[in-house]
Amino acid sequence: MTRKRSRTLMHWGVYDVETEDGRLAGVTPWAEDKDPSPIGRSLVEADHPLRVTQPMVRKGWLEEGPASRERRGGEPFVPVDWDEALDLVAGELERVRGEHGNQAIFAGSYGWASAGRFHHAQSQVHRFMNAIGGYTASVNTYSHAATEVIVPHVFGFPYEQVKRASTSLPVVAEHTELFIAFGGLALKNAQIQSGGQGRHVVREWLNAARGNGCRFVSISPIADDTDPALEAEWWAPRPNSDTALMLALSHTLIAEGLHDPGFLKRCTAGYEQYRAYLMGESDGQAKDADWAAAICSLNADDIRALAREMAAKRTMVNLSWSMQRAEYGEQTIWAGIALAAVLGQIGLPGGGVTLGYSSAGGVGNGVRRVKLPALPRLANPVDSFIPVARITDMLEKPGEQFDYDGQRRTYPDIRLVYWAGGNPFHHHQDLNRLVAAWKRPETVVVNDPFWSGAARHADIVFPATTPLERNDFGGSSEDSFLIAMKQAIPPMAQARNDYDIFAGLAERLGVGDSFTEGRTADEWLRHLYDGWRRKFNEMPDFDTFWEQGHIEFMDDTPGQSYKVFLDAFRTDPDANALPTPTGRIEISSQRIAGFGYEDCPPHPSWHAPREWLGSQLAEIYPLHLMSNQPATRLHSQYDHGSVSLESKVAGREAVTLHPEDAAARGIGEGDVVRIYNDRGACLAGARLSDRVRRGVVVLPTGAQFDPEEPGRPGALEKHGNPNVLTRDAGTSSLAQGPSAHSCLVEVERYDGTPPPVTALQPPPIARR
Incomplete structure (x- = not known):
């Protein structure tokens, strides 16, 4: 029996992995991380039956080619060998480029992929596509377009x-007296960082702020969006009404001379035009607390008191x-920034x-x-792109x-x-x-390693x-570690x-x-590291780094970790103009x-x-x-893992309802329910909680x-994927971002025997 320990980095943290005779035996959070994410336990599911075992071709495409595309998503797959699969894809790329041009290839390939710097799927696919003449790309992110x-x-x-x-959380812990959390402060989100993180510190610094007397106000339809340890006052306005609340807070500050x-x-442009809008001079409607209270379903006196x-x-x-x-x-976002500007504390x-x-x-x-080493992507000769959420x-x-x-x-x-390293049938x-x-x-x-929605x-x-299953190194420019994976x-x-x-395709x-x-691949690791190391005198050579397992980038500038956003601009906006x-x-x-x-x-x-609770x-x-x-996975990654499975209700994603909304529909704890609107319907398992605003349901x-x-x-979607329900429209003509949180539904108890969940099993596999 041979036991071995190695280290890896995921977007949710660093873990020591134990193997026994070449098989995964256990996962332990890195000792440097005092608040590790539990998602790491799911890493032992890497050999899940959901793995794609060899190259696969959809049966209809193998027999008829593109003429069969109407059956895409509903046919079995046929195993083929690597050479045949690579020949097929290379032939298709060559055909499409020749007949339609490279702009006819969409390889935006959005997704989180892995935390590795070299084996990062999007970097790989984009480099390859640029090497063959380019592709139509995507811009911005689903997270914050x-x-x-x-x-x-x-x-x-x-x-x-x-x-x-951003102002450093240690500064917040020391100086902030009132913390207004629009959208809450969900620690489940802070467990994740693109590229990974060595230490999870958000809980520590927020708790330190509370210990120093900072008062927290959480403005969200979900009370659990803020850690109970912060003892936050919970405001639960109607979803999508935050802008009205921000406008009213700004109105009160101006009307009462508190701005x-x-x-x-000195520091802003366009204030007078905005003030005229807030005071109703430009459209006849003052954006005061009484106006906002009706929109937000809040108390006007509370709004005024919070502004003061x-x-x-x-x-x-x-x-x-x-x-x-x-x-x-x-x-x-703009109204929140304007509120802080009216308050006048930006830069303090x-x-x-x-x-x-x-x-x-x-x-x-x-x-x-620290800017970390990464695979050069080459230049894209094609200028065609779409905003990331405009795929359909x-x-x-x-x-x-x-x-x-x-x-x-x-x-x-x-x-x-x-597509490589992502799953549009999760995030779109x-x-x-x-x-x-x-x-x-x-x-x-x-x-794809797994039979995700995209692969199917x-x-x-x-x-x-x-x-x-590979060597790499990983880290994030938002973190202070480079990890040998x-x-x-x-x-x-x-x-x-x-x-x-x-x-092989190239x-x-x-x-x-x-x-x-x-x-x-391993030669690339050394090459990228050595090129990066030449910029930093204090970094060890590659062999030393690989042996010791990580590098921590220590502050070498006084006050480096003590940032205050726009402090220099506030001090002298002419010398430090934006x-x-x-x-x-x-x-x-x-x-x-x-x-x-x-x-x-x-x-x-x-x-x-x-679509919001104020509409017809x-x-x-x-x-x-x-x-x-x-809270139990990263997007759809490791949905098949033990941590995610433990959170399911009746084998499906859990939807949380307020007990009064559930009672009005005859729904009890643990029931299978059908959630629906004009766009679609899905099944989920019911959880009841009074920590969700009435009139709101939560389905991760x-x-x-x-x-x-x-x-x-x-x-009918059987597993609880909410994106069969969400509206596919841009936030506005400016950003064309996703607007998933503007979505109305109805929920009913599902009577009878619900269809079984099959998403965590491979699709049908056929033979020639």
């Missing part, structure tokens, strides 16, 4: 730069990523605004930021124009989709519409390795690294040397005014969503669906897509 687009107009900097400059005219004059407290204390306004994933999501220790504390583990964690529109409407951030662009005619909205649109491309190719809706599937087990069955898959297409540069057209925080934007978008005016404004549609679908992030994302009739749009 509206924020990514509005922030450069307001602050001038890209959102990633603003995020990394900061000096800061607004904000002015009397050092106040941090935090804006969760969740709020902007709604119709007009740009307005929520512990005051101002932050976009995403606890939305991910790295925001404000106060560590030294692109497939449905080739040749049609769309608006995006002041541009007028055209949807390409996509003939081939290549209105999946029944996607199922239909997904049949339009002639060929779909997917690299492919024509050709390449089995990919997991991080435990040593292979723990052999590749499962016939799985290959994405790099080797693309190297060789067949005559660009092998351009893609590989003559290096193996890269906006005015050099100031733009409360109103003449650039956005020039776009002429009716759904995104030139300053923060209230617009009632089409609520008479038919009276419950607002919140499809938040899961990430249950693997499991339609009762695979491949048929509109089929």
Whole structure:
């Protein structure tokens, strides 16, 4: 018996992995992490029956080619050998490029993939596609697309730069007296960081703030969005009404002379136009507390009292990523920034605004930021792209124009989709519409270790390795570690690294040397590390790093971990002008005014969503669906793992209802329920809790897509995937981000024997 220990990094933390005779035997959180994520326990499920064991081709495609695409998603797969599969895909790529051009290939390939720096699936697929002449790409993220687009107009900097400059949580712990958490502070989200994190510190610093007397107010329809240890006051406005509340708080500050005219004059642009809107001078409606109370279903006196407290204390306004994933999501972020500007505490220790504390583990964690080594992606010669959440529109409407951030662009005619490292049948909205649109491309190719929704809706599937089956190194620019990720087990069955898959395709297409540069995967690791190390005198050589297992980037600049967002700008806004057209925080934007978008005016404004509890549609679908992030997995990754399975109810994703809403529908704890609207229906297991606002139901994302009739749009989804219900429409013409949180549904008890969940079993496998 041979036992071995190795270390790996996942997006939710660092773990020591124990193997016995080449098989996984156990997983232990890294000793450096005092608040590890429980998701790590699921890593031992790497050899789950859901693994793709060898290259697979959909039966109809193998026999008829693209003519069979209407049956995509509903047919068995046929095992083939590697050479045949690579030849088929190389032939299709060559055909599509020759007949339609490289812009007819969509390889945006969005998803979290693995935390490794080299074996990062999107980096691999994008490098390969650029080597063969380019592809249609996607821009922005499902996590915070509206924020990514509005922030450069307001602050001038890209959102990633603003995020990394966030006031450090140690500063919050020391100085903040009042913490307003719009969208809550869910620690389940802080357990995750793209690229991984060595230490989870958000809980520690928030608890330190509470211990120092900071008062927390959580504004969310879900009480559990904030750690009970913070003893937060819970406000539960109607979902999607946060912008109205922010406007009313700003109105009260101005009306009662509690704002900061000096800061607004020195550091902002467009305030007077915004003030006229708030006071009702431009449209006849003052955005006061009484106005907002009716929209938000809150008490007007409470709104006024909170505004006064904000002015009397050092106040941090935090804006969760969740709020902007709604119709007009740009307005929520802009209104929150404007509220902090009116308050006048931006640039002060512990005051101002932050976009995403606890939305991910790295925001404000106060560590030294280091740019880490990564695989060069090469240049993309194709300028075609779509906003990330407009996949279905692109497939449905080739040749049609769309608006995006002041541009007028055209949807390409996509003939081939290549996806690696992600799962659109988890993260996209209105999946029944996607199922239909997904049949339009002639060929779909997917690299995946598991039979995800994406793999089941492919024509050709390449089995990919997991991080435990290859050497890599990993880390995040939001963290302070580089981790040596040593292979723990052999590749499962016939799985290959994405790099080797693309190297095989590149060789067949005559660009092998351009893609590989003559290096193996392990040679690339050393090459990338050595090139990166030359920039840092204190870094060890590769062999030393590989032996010791990690590097920690210690602060070498006094005050590096003690950041205050925009402190230098506040001190001297002329010497430290922002890269906006005015050099100031733009409360109103003449650039956005020039776009002429009716759904995104030139300053923060209230617009009632089409779907929310204040709309007429609520008479038919009276419950607002919140499809938040899961606590037991990362999106759909390891939905088959033990941690996720333990959270299921009746074998399905759990939906949480208020007890009074459940009683009105005859629903009891543990019942299987049907959740539905005009877009689709799914089954879930009922949980009852008074820590959810009445009129709201909560169904986390990430249950693997499991339609009762695979491949048929509109089929009942059996597993609890909320994206058969969510609305697929852009936040506005500005960002075109996802608006999943603007969604109304109805829920009923499911009578009879529910159909079995099959998403955690392989699809049918046929033989030639």
